[in-house]
Amino acid sequence: MKILNYKLFLCAFTFLSFSQKSISQNKISKALKSWNKGTIPYVYFDNIPVTDSITFLDTREKEEFKVSHLENAIWVGYKDFDKQLVLDTITDKTQPIIVYCSIGVRSEDIGEKLSELGYTSILNLYGGIFDWKNKGGTVFNDKEMATDSVHAFSKHWGKLLHEGIKVY
Template structure:
C-alpha cells in the first residue's frame, strides 16, 4: 500500500508540475489578449466552432484537429481568411502547437473586427495529451504530431513526435 501511495504522489507531482510549467510558459510568451478555451471545453463542442490551425503547412499535414482550416503563421494571409470567413461574429478557435503562435493570429483577427475568437490552451499538444484524435493530410486518424522542434517536443506527452 505504501508503494502505491508513493507512486500516486509521484505521478501527481509530475503531471501537476508539467501543467504549472506550461502555464508559466504561456504567461511568459503571451499577453492573454485573447481568451483561452480549454481542450475539454472545445472537445465537448468542437462542431460549434470554426477551427483555425496557425502552424506551418508541414505541421498541419502531419496532423491537425478534425475540420480545422489551415491558415499558417509565417505566411498568414488575413485578406484570404476574411474572404473565407465573412461572418465576423462566428465562434472561432485558433490553435498551434502550444498556444503561442495562435495568440498572434487571433490578435490579427480581433483587430479586423472578429468578435468571438479564442485561443486553444496548450494547443494541439494538449489536445493529443488528452487522448483526442488528430488527422493527417489524408484525413486519416494518426498518432503522429509534428512538434516543431526537438526542444518543443517535451510538451507532447502522448503520440508519436515528428520534427525536422
C-alpha cells in the same frame, strides 16, 4: 515480499506518470504566462462546446499541419498568415473561432490579427494541440485520417507533448 515490491513499483510509476503530466501542464502554464499578453481569451480542452458552429484555425506552419491537426481545422499559417483566406472563408465576422498552435503562443498572435480584421468571437486553445493530445483528443493527418503522430515543433517544445508519436 515480491508482491509488496511490485505494488511499490506500481505506486511509484503511477505517481511519476501523473507528476510528469502535472509538471508538463505547469510548464505550459509558465510558458503561456511568459510569452502571451492575454489579449485573446483561452478556451480549455474540457470546456469546448460540442457544436459544428465553431471554426478551428491552425496557426502553425504547413509542415506541422500536414502531420497533425484538429478535425476539420483550416490552416492559416503563422509566418505566412493568409488573411485573405480567412476573409474569403469566414465571411461572418461573428462566427465563433478557436485558434491553436503547439501550445497557444503563436495562436494568440494570429488571434490578434483576426481581431484587427474585425472578427469578434475568437478564443485561443489553451495548451494548443499538445494539451489536446495529452488529454486524449484525436488529431488528423493530411489525409484526414486519425493519427497518433503529432508535430512537436522542436525538441525544446516537444518536451511538453507526452502522448502520441513526436515528429520533428
